[in-house]
Amino acid sequence: MVINEKFIELGHPNRPGIKLKRVIARIWHGTANFNLSATDEMHEKYMGRKFKKIWNSKTNRYDIFEVNGKPFVFGGAHVYIDKDSATITAPLDEVVWGCGDRQMPYQIHTPNIEGYKGQRKLAYTLFNNMNNSYTWNIELCMNDMNNWDKVLDNAIEFVKIYMPGLDKYDLRHYDLTNKICPSPFVNLKIKEVDPRWVEFRNRLRSALS
Numbered sequence: 584m585v586i587n588e589k590f591i592e593l594g595h596p597n598r599p600g601i602k603l604k605r606v607i608a609r610i611w612h613g614t615a616n617f618n619l620s621a622t623d624e625m626h627e628k629y630m631g632r633k634f635k636k637i638w639n640s641k642t643n644r645y646d647i648f649e650v651n652g653k654p655f656v657f658g659g660a661h662v663y664i665d666k667d668s669a670t671i672t673a674p675l676d677e678v679v680w681g682c683g684d685r686q687m688p689y690q691i692h693t694p695n696i697e698g699y700k701g702q703r704k705l706a707y708t709l710f711n712n713m714n715n716s717y718t719w720n721i722e723l724c725m726n727d728m729n730n731w732d733k734v735l736d737n738a739i740e741f742v743k744i745y746m747p748g749l750d751k752y753d754l755r756h757y758d759l760t761n762k763i764c765p766s767p768f769v770n771l772k773i774k775e776v777d778p779r780w781v782e783f784r785n786r787l788r789s790a791l792s
């Protein structure tokens with residue numbers, strides 16, 4: 584597997600440069616983009632895309648827009664992994680917008696209620712709803728599902744080198760916010776935790792031990 588380090592420019596809306604408080608968990612995502620061209624390299628380019636800043640004199644801050652004028656859609660992960668490579672898009676001690684899903688103030692001090700403002704209890708218990716301040720975020724590319732197993736192998740290899748530690752939890756984005764992510768690891772038609780996720784997590788954690 585080729586590992587590229589290509590950081591999004593500091594100050595870009597998707598790379599605020601805020602330091603992580605500490606790493607409590609690895610959060611797993613799937614890109615849900617099935618186009619063959621939606622590789623790790625493509626996702627890095629997309630996350631670092633052009634934007635517009637317009638000063639808002641009412642709030643005394645910049646509002647951020649897409650180049651087409653629509654409100655900017657924030658997002659990101661520390662790393663995107665596909666069947667043959669991985670691209671690291673931000674230093675691993677910085678915050679990315681991986682699993683907050685709601686901007687402040689909703690993320691902070693929300694009651695301990697399942698599903699409150701799109702946050703599950705676990706997000707409150709582990710992170711006080713400041714999910715992005717305590718997590719590494721890993722995106723698994725879904726552009727070639729025929730090679731999904733290869734993507735998973737690469738992910739395990741990547742984590743062993745760059746994001747090790749059995750002291751960290753491994754959680755799905757779904758576990759924090761109910762978003763169906765990574766979709767190949769979330770089957771809501773069954774009561775038990777998706778066995779595909781259980782198997783991957785077990786494999787990962789034994790590789791880390």
Ligand SMILES: [Zn+2]
Pocket residue numbers: 611612613681756762764765
């Ligand atoms: Zn996700």
